[in-house]
Amino acid sequence: MSRRRHLARTRKYAEEHGHRVIMIMKDPEWEADYVDEVVVADTSSIDDTLSAAKAVAAAESAPIDAVVTFAEAAVPSAARVAAEFGLPGVSERTAHLARDKYLMRAAFAEGGVAQPRFALAGSLEEAVKAADEVGFPMVLKPIIGTGSMYVRSVATMAELEEHFDVIREGAWAGFTYDPLHDSAMRSYGGGVLAEQFVPGPEICVESLVVAGTTHVLAIHDKPLPTGPTFEEVYACTPTRLPAKTVERIAAAVRDVHEAMGILTGPTHVEFRLADGVEPVVLEAAARMGGGPIYRSVLLSTGVDLVEAALDLALGRTPEIAPREVARPIGFWNIFPERAGTLSEIVGLDRAAADPRVDEVEIYRHLGDHLEVPPRTFQGHGHLIFKVNDVDELDPVFDELVSTLRLRTDPEGR
Ligand SMILES: Nc1ncnc2c1ncn2[C@@H]1O[C@H](COP(=O)(O)OP(=O)(O)OP(=O)(O)O)[C@@H](O)[C@H]1O
Ligand SMILES: [Mg+2]
Numbered sequence: 001m002s003r004r005r006h007l008a009r010t011r012k013y014a015e016e017h018g019h020r021v022i023m024i025m026k027d028p029e030w031e032a033d034y035v036d037e038v039v040v041a042d043t044s045s046i047d048d049t050l051s052a053a054k055a056v057a058a059a060e061s062a063p064i065d066a067v068v069t070f071a072e073a074a075v076p077s078a079a080r081v082a083a084e085f086g087l088p089g090v091s092e093r094t095a096h097l098a099r100d101k102y103l104m105r106a107a108f109a110e111g112g113v114a115q116p117r118f119a120l121a122g123s124l125e126e127a128v129k130a131a132d133e134v135g136f137p138m139v140l141k142p143i144i145g146t147g148s149m150y151v152r153s154v155a156t157m158a159e160l161e162e163h164f165d166v167i168r169e170g171a172w173a174g175f176t177y178d179p180l181h182d183s184a185m186r187s188y189g190g191g192v193l194a195e196q197f198v199p200g201p202e203i204c205v206e207s208l209v210v211a212g213t214t215h216v217l218a219i220h221d222k223p224l225p226t227g228p229t230f231e232e233v234y235a236c237t238p239t240r241l242p243a244k245t246v247e248r249i250a251a252a253v254r255d256v257h258e259a260m261g262i263l264t265g266p267t268h269v270e271f272r273l274a275d276g277v278e279p280v281v282l283e284a285a286a287r288m289g290g291g292p293i294y295r296s297v298l299l300s301t302g303v304d305l306v307e308a309a310l311d312l313a314l315g316r317t318p319e320i321a322p323r324e325v326a327r328p329i330g331f332w333n334i335f336p337e338r339a340g341t342l343s344e345i346v347g348l349d350r351a352a353a354d355p356r357v358d359e360v361e362i363y364r365h366l367g368d369h370l371e372v373p374p375r376t377f378q379g380h381g382h383l384i385f386k387v388n389d390v391d392e393l394d395p396v397f398d399e400l401v402s403t404l405r406l407r408t409d410p411e412g413r
Contacts, residue, residue: 006070006294007034009306017314019065024052026177046179049077050084057085066313070306072146073178075099075286088315090286094261098286099180101143101193104260111259113252114280116198122191124164130194131160137197137227140164142171143188144180147290148377153197153227168192197227198272198280203239205253205269206289206297208308208320212263215320216250217305218297223394229373235293236330236393237300245277252279262286266309268293292331292359292382299358299386300329328390330397333379334362339372340408342380347404351383356396358384362406370408380406 011034014021021035028038041052057064064085069078075095082089090098097103108115119130121140131138140163141151150170154160171192172185202222208215219239222232239246253269256262268289270282288294288305298304301322308318336342342364351360362381364370370380383404387396 003070003291004030004034006306007031009294009304010068010310011035013307013310020060020062022056022060024049024056043074043077044177044179044181046077046080049074049179050080053081053084066310066315068309068313069287070290070309072099072285072287072290073175077179082313088264088313090262090265094286096180097260098262098284099144099178100184101141101145101283102188104283105193107259108256108281111255113255113259114274114278116196116280116282118193118195120188120191121164121168121194122189124161126191127160127164127194128157131157134194134196136160139193139195139197140167141193141195142167142175143191143193144175144178144184145171146175148230148232149174150374151230152374153230155228159228198274198282200273200276200280201241202270202272202282203241203249203279204235204289204293205249205267205271206293206305207253207257207267207269208303208305208312208318209257209262209264209267210312210317210320214250214254214257216253217303217320217322218301218326219246219249220293220296229377231335231373231377231379232333233335233379234330234332234397235296236328236390236397237296238326238328238390240390241273245273248277249279252281256281256284260284260286264312266305266312291333292384295359295384296329296331299384300326328387328393329358329384330387330393331382331384332397332400334381334383334404334406335372335379336370336406336408337372338408338410339370339375340410342366342368342370342406343409344407345405346407351400351404354385354400356385356387357400358386360384360404364406369411370406 022037023035024039026043032038042048067082079092079095105118117134121127121130137153137155139153206218218237220235220237222235224233266288268285271279311318360383364380
């Protein structure tokens with residue numbers, strides 16, 4: 001739902017440049033409204049996705065000009081299709097290590113990129129052994145995960161014992177749609193990653209890589225990932241970090257791209273800052289940041305990442321002209337306080353009428369059952385707001401959170 005704007009912009013771009021947009025998707029719903037044609041295929045298989053793309057190419061009178069995805073799990077399939085048709089994109093190897101957090105860590109180790117200590121844990125015994133190496137608190141996470149699902153920190157041996165099996169099972173059962181699921185599950189024996197917990201502020205960085213050159217466009221501060229689960233609640237840009245730290249972050253992003261072999265396209269790289277200054281990479285994506293990030297970068301910098309991504313996919317050089325002084329933008333992924341039936345959306349009209357609110361959308365309806373972390377990690381709505389000064393970001397966020405609320409009734413009441 002939070003990708004409507006990406007598809008709307010893609011449709012507009014295609015109209016402007018005389019292209020047709022054909023989407024390959026497993027279960028298209030609202031997305032079909034934004035494209036010229038939907039081809040239904042089993043996108044949990046790279047081979048099936050490629051076959052579908054070949055069938056499209058055979059049926060179309062004009063050649064396929066570009067392949068693009070905004071979805072994390074589809075990055076390897078998009079790379080496969082691009083390679084097959086000789087189109088711009090990241091290589092298949094890069095796409096694979098962008099989706100496999102163990103391979104990514106190995107590539108960072110080889111490239112000398114600062115990162116947490118890490119180990120594989122296929123069983124509780126191995127996780128206990130990993131704790132020796134990695135230490136507590138330790139972060140357990142799926143190898144092919146996304147959306148912070150089943151990512152959890154454990155502070156003690158007792159917590160490790162309590163949570164390991166739930167994480168290990170969810171780490172695979174939660175991602176059966178992923179084309180890497182079966183092969184990764186086999187090669188890692190159903191294990192998970194165990195990482196040293198990196199304390200310090202969290203940030204994420206949006207960049208465009210053009211012919212091997214990295215252009216860092218926006219850094220979001222993410223003040224609220226407190227743990228033990230890490231659902232993303234609040235992010236804002238531009239960063240309040242000092243220029244010196246920003247320089248170190250930009251250098252680290254370049255190292256990340258080099259280690260992963262990313263030579264073209266948008267990227268989304270996540271760091272924590274050890275001691276508040278040293279960027280330690282959490283992970284990187286070979287696609288643009290998800291959800292409201294597209295809009296917040298656009299409002300803040302003036303750079304349209306979807307347009308740039310489409311330019312790059314077509315082999316064009318995007319015009320990258322960020323505004324000199326970024327506008328302060330924040331966004332909130334909305335969760336209720338507790339799970340239950342959505343009984344009231346408090347303050348929605350007021351939020352929608354608030355001049356500081358750029359966009360507010362609740363994806364659920366009254367009567368829907370709403371989960372909260374750790375049962376779900378996807379927010380049930382989002383709100384994007386703009387202010388005049390970076391100092392207003394946090395207070396305005398606090399104010400909005402206190403006035404807009406998803407009220408839930410526990411089940412069976
Ligand atoms: N080693 C670590 N140290 C500290 N925090 C961590 C670590 N690994 C993960 N986290 C926290 O967990 C969050 C999710 O982890 P990660 O990004 O690896 O998973 P993900 O499923 O890809 O998430 P998303 O798709 O939301 O980016 C991070 O944004 C961070 O807040
Ligand atoms: Mg992440």
